[in-house]
Amino acid sequence: MDERKLLQLAREVLPLAYAPYSEYRVGAALLTSDGQVFRGVNVENSSLGLTICAERAALAAAVAAGCRSFSLLAVVSEDELGPWPCGACRQVLSEFCDENLKVIISGKKGEIRRLSMKDLFPYPFIFDKEKLSQEK
Template sequence: MKNTDELLAIATKVLDNAYAPYSHFSVGAALLTTKGEVFTGCNIENSSYGLTNCAERTALFKAISDGERDFSTLLVTGNTDGPISPCGACRQVISELCDPKMPVFLSNQKGQIAEATVEQLLPGAFVGEDLNHDGNF
């Protein structure tokens, strides 16, 4: 099982792969599965900013596309003054795909690390159970 330092090293390595020619704001993520496998992600920008994909979602989408569904930890890092925090879109995706009690480590390249759970990142998250499945909207 990987520890936080190992996940930070992995996320830091992938941070260099970020495609951020517009914001110059690179982010790296390391997603640990319950089986001990790590999926990485970096942010990938687009000149049409709405088409940009964040590091957290890149890691989650890679894992899902490879058939993985059980995650134990997510670590995110960037070159920020304090521990980096996921955007609202990432928080929603994380809450959809991860257990509410799963730890998420927010870090930076200065060695600062904060910990939260998925549900702490997005309290009152809109989840699948909130959808009306009887066909009436």
């Protein structure tokens, strides 16, 4: 699957975003290593901190279907350049995606910003249970 097709799949779900508070709709499409695509949208809540971003919604859908290996993430919005994934999404993505995951971001201008997970989130928090037990 090429980048433009995955961005198109992300754009298709934009109208399904639930964003009555910010009116900032985001769509995401996550390509698995075996070629499946899972999509997500942002789902806001009146308790704003409980909002779920499109990237995490797509990831959760993939994990629920038994997929844990990914190669490309497309994120789109209706503004000019598209959204950078937030810090929470970067951390959550790092749980399943190594530094080689490719991330593409686009807005209504159509430009594509490309980066790797390594660029997006170079220092993830990693819970190292073994290290903790050695320190006791």
